[in-house]
Structures are given as structure tokens and as C-alpha cells.
Amino acid sequence: MAQSPLPRLEVPVAQSNEGTSFFAGSSNFQIGNQVNNINNITIVNHDQKSAFDTLNEKLNPLTQATHNRNLQISPPDSQCLPGTREKIIQQIKAWADSGILLKGVPSHVLWLYGYVGCGKSAIAQTIADKFDKKRRLAASFFFFRGMGDRSRGARFSATIASQLAKNIPATIPLIDIARVSWGNDLDNASVATQFEQLFLQPFHAALRSPGRLAQSILSGPYLTVIDGLDECEDQEDVAKLIEKIIGFFKDKPRSPLRFFISSRVEQHIGSRLRVEGSNVEEMDLAAETSEEDITFVVDETFRIASRNDRVIEAYGDWPTQEERRQLVKNADRSFIIISTLLKFILHTTGDGRTPLDRLPLALDFKNGLDDLYAEILSRSKDIIHFYDVVSTIALVKEPLSPIELGRLLRVKDWDVMKVLVDLCAIIHLPAKNELPVTLFHSSLREFLCTESRSAPHFFASPSHHKxxxxxxxxxxxxxxxxxxxxxxxxxxxxxxxxxxxxxxxxxxxxxxxxxxxxxxxxxxxxxxxxxxxxxxxxxxxxxxxxxxxxxxxxxxxxxxxxxxxxxxxxxxxxxxxxxxxxxxxxxxxxxxxxxxxxxxxxxxxxxxxxxxxxxxxxxxxxxxxPSLLSQHTLLVENCLSHLFTFDKDSRMPISFLPDSNRPPSSRVPLSMKQPGDLDVSDYSFWALSLHLANAIKHDPGLARARLASHRKYSTSTGVKEPVPPFEYLVAQHRYYDAEQTGGHLQRFKASFELATSALERVLETESLGSLPSSSRWGFHNVVGESNYWAYGCFENDTSILNMWMGFGNLAQCFIALQEGTHSRETCTLHQLYDTARREGGSI
Incomplete structure (x- = not known):
């Protein structure tokens, strides 16, 4: 038998002299337009940028989570100032540059850990920038709590893979092959599996050839930077991701790849990185942070402020050396504290104070970050809408702009801005009102959302979620x-x-x-x-x-x-x-x-x-x-509108055509014996009897006269499926299978008998006669695009009594079929069908 054509995959291939080793072991797939054939692989040389753009669009990376994001709107906005952190940066560079052919197993993972605000993200950003300039950065990802997808793992692997494809173009076809071969299953896979398929395996396959391996030995391994891993909410995914990375290097100890991971010390992270045999290098940033670094930041910040602001320049030798030493002491070797203090001193706010006025206040902050946050917030807490604005910023899943905050809270834009301007030392005020409001550091969100730290004045209570x-x-x-x-x-x-x-x-x-x-x-x-x-x-x-x-x-x-x-x-x-x-x-x-x-x-x-x-x-x-329970009458009408269609000008004014949840372009084929996506109609079939019995009980108007009157049914919003009634009844079997569902059928039968008895009592009490004749109902052969036997009523009688008769034929047939007591000779529905077939089209 001839094989069907292979799916086409438009991808580029980097030019090299590596022969077929790049695709060793691969076969039976096609890439692009045929130029040459290697081991059953058809390869085409496309423009590399075009191929990357195509793949990048499919991956849909989270660009605001990479090292080259816009730091002004995508925090953390932190980098090491020139002259600071030089020792630790040099240590990290030496580790990343260590060769893969050294004696012993190289340490492929470096974990930089430390407390809140000690500068982990600044170092991660600096390292990523430096290795990007060296063209040795494989990828980077900066997690950040409260920034939507940046605090989850769902888009991590696609974002990392996109950068890998850009930085190492030879991985483009390999990433695309993995994406296509897995299909939608990859979207539903774990983060660790996605990372393995989209990053680890393509990297290994692309770098295992002798030529590329030799090049990486000469230039040094590639580096992947993952910052703020503790800020990812999906802790189980994080743990599995670390295990996948450690396992990869156990299997491939000479791989030219390094991982730089920075985070706080958390159980789900430390327990995996410190597992026996993991061979992870550790650095305690708190032990590496010196007061000299903090002093350098203070001096450099005031020097730049004096150069850019003529008023501050006029202050002369300001602050004094003693005041600067006190600021350094107050920071307690924390970069986030000194950064917040300096912003508080130098940034213009709406309180009328000058930097000279605010410096003494900053010198009084001696009790850590929480007290600093509380002091800055306390000076703005009396501004109108302060609590709503600050609590909303703390609790939203993704940052909103000042305009969006105002619209969400029904607050004027300028009232939102009044709050934000006064908090510009801890909240980043965007250059344009259309850009998102972000926090300088995620520790502020933690402070606001932790009652023991921020109550009673600043606690963003979970009740605000309402x-x-x-x-x-x-x-x-x-x-x-x-x-x-x-x-x-x-x-x-x-x-x-x-x-x-x-x-x-x-x-x-x-x-x-x-x-x-x-x-x-x-x-x-x-x-x-x-x-x-x-x-x-x-x-x-x-x-x-x-x-x-x-x-x-x-x-x-x-x-x-x-x-x-x-x-x-x-x-x-x-x-x-x-x-x-x-x-x-x-x-x-x-x-x-x-x-x-x-x-x-x-x-x-x-x-x-x-x-x-x-x-x-x-x-x-x-x-x-009307009274609430009388609304069962409305539900009766809804049931009928979802089971039947009404057209007074048609040969069959009332037809059994159940609603489908499918879009109009996707109809259930008539040959399908178990139509799917008919939930609304399936419920209507189940509940019509129950709602009718309750309507008769609770709606006096219905019981007196309205049962026999013509009714106008609202047009259903669903797509009507041309499903023959017998196929529909077969499909209903899935709900009532006695072996799986117990007494469902008995409930359905009891409801049908209850409604029938209620109707008979009303007919007798109100002298309304008897139920309409079954002869009004029958079958009609629908010829055309859908050739099938339709069931319905040939008279335009939309009364509940008549509609119940038509439904009753279906229900009685179904019950008998389910109970195994069905007889074609006694089943009204089958008799009507047989008569129509004999008489050539309809009855």
C-alpha cells in the first residue's frame, strides 16, 4: 500500500559541514521544500529569521519575563551599578566559564540564595546581560510574584525555548518537531515535560555534533538564567523542573550547558537542589554582601542626583558623611532597603517636602523593610481612595494601568494618581497613564497581603477580592x-x-x-x-x-x-x-x-x-x-424550545430538532449514533416532566386555563441538530445505563408518570377534555442536504397539552427500550414511523 504524504514542516537548517549527525536517528518526516534528502529527511534552507519568526509566533513567548524586557514596566528594575558586586560577579563568571572536560564531574547548576532585597535579581540581570553580549546566553526567565503569567509556570518553557531558538538557530527545527509531534498534548503536559521537550532535548541534539561541541569547548558553555524561582506560585511544577534539570546532567555530565538559579531559601527549592548527588554549587548572597557595596550605591546615587538637579547641587556637600554612614547602617546590607530609602529621599511627591526635609525621616528608619513600608504608606493613608487603590494593586493577578485602576474602582483618574504619586518610592509610576503600575519589589506585595505585618492600617484583606x-x-x-x-x-x-x-x-x-x-x-x-x-x-x-x-x-x-x-x-x-x-x-x-x-x-x-x-x-x-416557584412554567417552555423547532409556514410546523452546543459550522453527522455536545437538550429531555409537574403544582394560572392555549416559544439560541429521534434516544442511553448509573431511569420514569397524572387531574378538574390525539404527530422524509426522517406535529398547535403528547411518544418509547419491554407493535412512535414509510413520505 502506498504511504500517505508526510506532513510538511517549514523550518531552516544552519549551514555546517557536520554531515548527517545533526539528524542522527531521525526518519520519516519532511521539512520544507525538497532540496536534498538525508536519512529520509527533506531539508530546505530558508532564511533563518523567517523560520524563527514562524516558530516564535507559535510558541508565543512571554517577552516581558526575559533579561531584555523593558525594566521600567516589567520589574524588577534592578542592575548592579558599575563598581559594585564585582567579587561575586567574578566568581559566577568563573564558574560559568569552567570547562566541560575538566577532571571530575563539573557543577552545571549554581544556586544563588539570600533574603528579601539582598540583590539577587540585580546580579541575575547583570550576569544575563554579560553572557548575552558574549553570545553565550541560551535563555533567561525572571519570575515575579503578582505579574500574571510571570508568577506561573505555564509559559516558562515556551519562553525559554523561544530564546534558545534565537540564540542557537540549529535548535529551530528540533523545537518545531517536538511541538508538532506532541501537538495539543504538549500544552497539557507538566512544566518539566515541556521544558525537556522544548529546551533540554533540542539543546542536546543541536550541540552533540563534533563541530558544535568543539566550538562550545573553545568559547565556553552556554548559560541559562532563572531568577526569582521562589516567586513562581506553582511549587510542585518548580520542584519537578529542578528534578528534571538535575536528572538531565546526571545522564549527560559533559553537556556544555549551565544553569544560574536565584531564589530565596524555600523548602520545595532547597530540598531538590541539595539532594545527594545533585552536584549543585551554592552561594549565600547575604554572606557576600558588604557595607562597601551599599556605601558605593549611596555615594553614586547622590552624585548623579546632584549632577541632574540644580537644587540638589546647590545643597553642596549633602548629605554629610555621617548621614551617609547612617543610611548605610539603616540598610543593614539590603539593596532593596537602601534603594527604597534613596527613592523616598530624592523622588518628588505631593506632600510638599523637599529632599532636605525627607532625609531626616529616612535617617530615623532603623527597623527593617516592614517599618520602612509602613512609614511611607502612613504618610498617604488619608488620601481619598487610598485603601482601595493600594489593596487592588496588591491583589490583582496582573498589573493594571492608572486608567484601568480608575475604571475598575469607579474612581477618577486624578484620584488614582494622587495616591500613586505619594508612593513613588515603593510603587513604580509609569511614564504614561496607559502603562501598568508595578511594584519596585515583590516584598511590598507580601507586606500588604500579610496581616501580621501590615495590619491594621495597610492590610490588603482577602475580603477586598469581592x-x-x-x-x-x-x-x-x-x-x-x-x-x-x-x-x-x-x-x-x-x-x-x-x-x-x-x-x-x-x-x-x-x-x-x-x-x-x-x-x-x-x-x-x-x-x-x-x-x-x-x-x-x-x-x-x-x-x-x-x-x-x-x-x-x-x-x-x-x-x-x-x-x-x-x-x-x-x-x-x-x-x-x-x-x-x-x-x-x-x-x-x-x-x-x-x-x-x-x-x-x-x-x-x-x-x-x-x-x-x-x-x-x-x-x-x-x-x-411572579412568584419564584411558578417560574417552573417558564422552564417547561424552555425545555420544549430546546427539543423542538417551530415554523408555522412549514409542512411540519413543529419538528423534533434538539439544540446542540456546537458552533454552526460543526454539525453532528447523521451517521453518528451517539451525538455529542447536546447537554442543553439532554437536560430538557430529562427534566421536562419534572418541571411540568412542579409548574402544575405551583402556577395556578397554568392549572386553570393555559395548558390548552397556544403559546409562543422564544427561539432557542442553540444550533439545531437534524438528529432522527431514534438516534437521539440511542444517544440518551449513556445517561441511563443501569449498570453504571443505578436508578436514573427509575427517576425519569417516575417524573414522567407524575407529570402525566398531574395533567390528567387538571383536565378532569378544569373540564378541559382529554389529551390531544397522537395522530397529529408523525414523520416526514426531509430530502436535500440532510436526508432523514423528521418527527413532529403537522398541526400548528403549540399548547403544552399537544407538546406533551409529542414528547410523551418519545419518552414512552425510550422507557420501554431501556427496560427491555419495547414492542414495535405497541409503540406509538414506531407505529407512526412505519406508517409514514409505508405511505411514502409523511403522515
Missing amino acids: LIALRCFERMLGPIKENLASYAKRYFHHHWESNVAFRSDDPRCLREDLRECIAHFQGEFSPFPPSVVHISILTFALLDPYWVTTISPRHRKLTVGQLATRFAGKTRSRPEITVLGDVLNGLEHLLSALSKLESTSPPEELLSALHELESTSEATTIPSR
Whole structure:
């Protein structure tokens, strides 16, 4: 049999005389347009930049995490001043330059550790810059807490691989091959696996050839810099990453690669780097930091300030030598403390003080970084909106600009700026209001978020997450390209769940939050009409809890919030569905936390909150609404709209066409015996009987006269699938398989019998006659693009009674099939189908 064409892979190949060793062991794949063939590999020489750009676009690296990022907007903004840290930098360079052919096993990893603010990042930045100039930097990554993806491991490997491809072009095809061969599985793999496939293996394959190995022996090994590893929130990923690096060098002890890692001493890092046999070089930066270095920074900073500011120049010999020595002593060999003190003295703020006025204050700071932060913050705490602005900066997952902070908090831009200007010694004020506000050092975030250190005045309480979450809700439907709208969509859940976690042991507070959030979602700042949010929340409350908690989790592709939103049918666009779904998922998270503390069920809690809000709301703010439980009638109509389509001008005005969650361009093929992604319709099929029984019980209007009247069903927002009814019933088997799901079928059957009995009682009590005849319903042969037998009603009778008759034919057939008692001769649905087939098209 002829082999199918191999997938094409457009990649470059570096020119060399290394023969086939570069691709040793590889076969059966194709790269680019054919120029020559080596071991079944077709190679093309493309422009290297073009190939890198193509790969780089696919990798989507986090450029603001590399050594050549914009330090002004992507902290840490720290580098070693010329003349400082010379001894330790020389020691690190000597280690990195050590040859791979020396006797014994070389130390491939150097761990620089130390306390907060001792200058680890400045050294890492300086080392990365120096080796980049030498063309020996493989890659770099600077973690930073509170900077979105820079505090997580998800984009670490792609960012490192992108730099490797740029600095060592021979790795481009190897990285691309790994990316293509793994496909989407690589995105779901662990950070350690991604790092191995995108960095370690391509580096080893590219550098193992004699020519490149000889070159690295002459010039020295490549260096990879990883700074702030302790600031990565994914501690398990960090631990596995270190293990992967250590394991790589155990297998390949002569690899021309070095890793420079800097971090604080944390258990998940130190325990892996110090494991027996790891052969890791260690440097304690605190022991290497001298007062001479701090003195040099002080003198150099005041010299530059005097040169650039004529007022400071006029001060003369300022500060005095004694004052400078006191500043050095106050810093206690900490670069972050001396840097913050110098910014406090020299930066202009809105308090009217001059550098001369602020120097004596700085000389009084003698108790470390926390007291320094507290003193600087205390001088601004009375500014309007101070707490909201500072707490939001501390708690957001990604930095926002002053404009975005103002919009999120509903605060004027100039009020935000008043707070920021006074804190410019510890918070970086961007040159433009559109650029993000960042912290000079992540230790400030730790201070603000640790109650024992910053309370009572400056603690950014987790309860503030609730305000951020509510304001995110208001912005979630903003323009797609708006950064604040993007932030709100991505992090609404984080802020909401952080608040719930903080309140998780206090049912009273959780109930208050529930009521407050429902009211807010229907309030004046909601991007939706109040009635839409109310119906969506009410639908969520009335969904059958057995389906939601027991059946759906085993099969669903939608969250409960998405199911409720789609089922409510009040939204049209996909963004609206997503936003309302996220809101309902947030409520589900709170209700789950509440149910763990109390005996009440989540639906009872939600209905209770809605009832309380309804009874206290003013008619001018929230439209009048019928009683809550009577809304089961609306859910009956929703079930029918998701199972049937209505077209009064059609040959079959009512047709069984269930909703699909698929986009319009992706239909379920008719030959597929188990259509997927029909969650909304599957729920409708399950719950119609239950909602009808409850509607008859709780909606007096329905019980009296409305069952037999024609109804107008809202058009479903879902894509209708042309699924023949018998195929759909076969697909439903997955929910009701007795061996796997126990009594699900019995529940379905009991609900169907309950609704049937309730209907019969109403018909008898209200003298409405009997159920419509089954003869109205039948099959029609749909010829055209979709050739199949459609089931529906040939009369335009949209009353609940008639629709129930059509549904009943489906339900009775399904129950008999599941129980094994089905007979084609007694099944109404099959009789209608057989009659239509005999009579040539429809009945």
C-alpha cells in the first residue's frame, strides 16, 4: 500500500559541514521544500529569521519575563551599578566559564540564595546581560510574584525555548518537531515535560555534533538564567523542573550547558537542589554582601542626583558623611532597603517636602523593610481612595494601568494618581497613564497581603477580592481588545473564589455575600438588563439538582453556569453566554461552600436569597416578577424550545430538532449514533416532566386555563441538530445505563408518570377534555442536504397539552427500550414511523 504524504514542516537548517549527525536517528518526516534528502529527511534552507519568526509566533513567548524586557514596566528594575558586586560577579563568571572536560564531574547548576532585597535579581540581570553580549546566553526567565503569567509556570518553557531558538538557530527545527509531534498534548503536559521537550532535548541534539561541541569547548558553555524561582506560585511544577534539570546532567555530565538559579531559601527549592548527588554549587548572597557595596550605591546615587538637579547641587556637600554612614547602617546590607530609602529621599511627591526635609525621616528608619513600608504608606493613608487603590494593586493577578485602576474602582483618574504619586518610592509610576503600575519589589506585595505585618492600617484583606470580582463583572462585556475587559474575563473567578475561601467558615458572611452579589448583578452597573440576570439566576436555582450533581458531572461539556445560561435562552451572543455562565459558576462555588456548613441545599439557599431580595426590592429598580416557584412554567417552555423547532409556514410546523452546543459550522453527522455536545437538550429531555409537574403544582394560572392555549416559544439560541429521534434516544442511553448509573431511569420514569397524572387531574378538574390525539404527530422524509426522517406535529398547535403528547411518544418509547419491554407493535412512535414509510413520505 502506498504511504500517505508526510506532513510538511517549514523550518531552516544552519549551514555546517557536520554531515548527517545533526539528524542522527531521525526518519520519516519532511521539512520544507525538497532540496536534498538525508536519512529520509527533506531539508530546505530558508532564511533563518523567517523560520524563527514562524516558530516564535507559535510558541508565543512571554517577552516581558526575559533579561531584555523593558525594566521600567516589567520589574524588577534592578542592575548592579558599575563598581559594585564585582567579587561575586567574578566568581559566577568563573564558574560559568569552567570547562566541560575538566577532571571530575563539573557543577552545571549554581544556586544563588539570600533574603528579601539582598540583590539577587540585580546580579541575575547583570550576569544575563554579560553572557548575552558574549553570545553565550541560551535563555533567561525572571519570575515575579503578582505579574500574571510571570508568577506561573505555564509559559516558562515556551519562553525559554523561544530564546534558545534565537540564540542557537540549529535548535529551530528540533523545537518545531517536538511541538508538532506532541501537538495539543504538549500544552497539557507538566512544566518539566515541556521544558525537556522544548529546551533540554533540542539543546542536546543541536550541540552533540563534533563541530558544535568543539566550538562550545573553545568559547565556553552556554548559560541559562532563572531568577526569582521562589516567586513562581506553582511549587510542585518548580520542584519537578529542578528534578528534571538535575536528572538531565546526571545522564549527560559533559553537556556544555549551565544553569544560574536565584531564589530565596524555600523548602520545595532547597530540598531538590541539595539532594545527594545533585552536584549543585551554592552561594549565600547575604554572606557576600558588604557595607562597601551599599556605601558605593549611596555615594553614586547622590552624585548623579546632584549632577541632574540644580537644587540638589546647590545643597553642596549633602548629605554629610555621617548621614551617609547612617543610611548605610539603616540598610543593614539590603539593596532593596537602601534603594527604597534613596527613592523616598530624592523622588518628588505631593506632600510638599523637599529632599532636605525627607532625609531626616529616612535617617530615623532603623527597623527593617516592614517599618520602612509602613512609614511611607502612613504618610498617604488619608488620601481619598487610598485603601482601595493600594489593596487592588496588591491583589490583582496582573498589573493594571492608572486608567484601568480608575475604571475598575469607579474612581477618577486624578484620584488614582494622587495616591500613586505619594508612593513613588515603593510603587513604580509609569511614564504614561496607559502603562501598568508595578511594584519596585515583590516584598511590598507580601507586606500588604500579610496581616501580621501590615495590619491594621495597610492590610490588603482577602475580603477586598469581592469588590474586585464585582467590578470585574461590570467590565466583562467590554471591547475584546480592551485590556481591562480581558483581565475581568480571565480573573473574575480568581477574585470571587478568593473571597469565598476567606469566608468559607462563616455562613452568615457567605449569605450576605450571596445576597449582595445577586443584587449587584441586577443593579445599575450590570452590563445586562436586570430581568435577564434575574431569569438566568432563577433558572439556575430551579435546575434539577439530581441532574446537576449526579448525572451531569459524568458527561457534561458545559459547566453548570453555562448550562443554566443556555437553558434560560435569554442571551444571544457567545460572549454574553460566557459571562453569565461565569457569574452563575461563581454563585455555585459560594453555594457549595455554604452547603458544607449548613444542612440546606444550594437551590434552597439561592431561592431564599432571591425571595428576600424580591420582597425588599423597589418596583422602580427591579421589574415585578411572579412568584419564584411558578417560574417552573417558564422552564417547561424552555425545555420544549430546546427539543423542538417551530415554523408555522412549514409542512411540519413543529419538528423534533434538539439544540446542540456546537458552533454552526460543526454539525453532528447523521451517521453518528451517539451525538455529542447536546447537554442543553439532554437536560430538557430529562427534566421536562419534572418541571411540568412542579409548574402544575405551583402556577395556578397554568392549572386553570393555559395548558390548552397556544403559546409562543422564544427561539432557542442553540444550533439545531437534524438528529432522527431514534438516534437521539440511542444517544440518551449513556445517561441511563443501569449498570453504571443505578436508578436514573427509575427517576425519569417516575417524573414522567407524575407529570402525566398531574395533567390528567387538571383536565378532569378544569373540564378541559382529554389529551390531544397522537395522530397529529408523525414523520416526514426531509430530502436535500440532510436526508432523514423528521418527527413532529403537522398541526400548528403549540399548547403544552399537544407538546406533551409529542414528547410523551418519545419518552414512552425510550422507557420501554431501556427496560427491555419495547414492542414495535405497541409503540406509538414506531407505529407512526412505519406508517409514514409505508405511505411514502409523511403522515
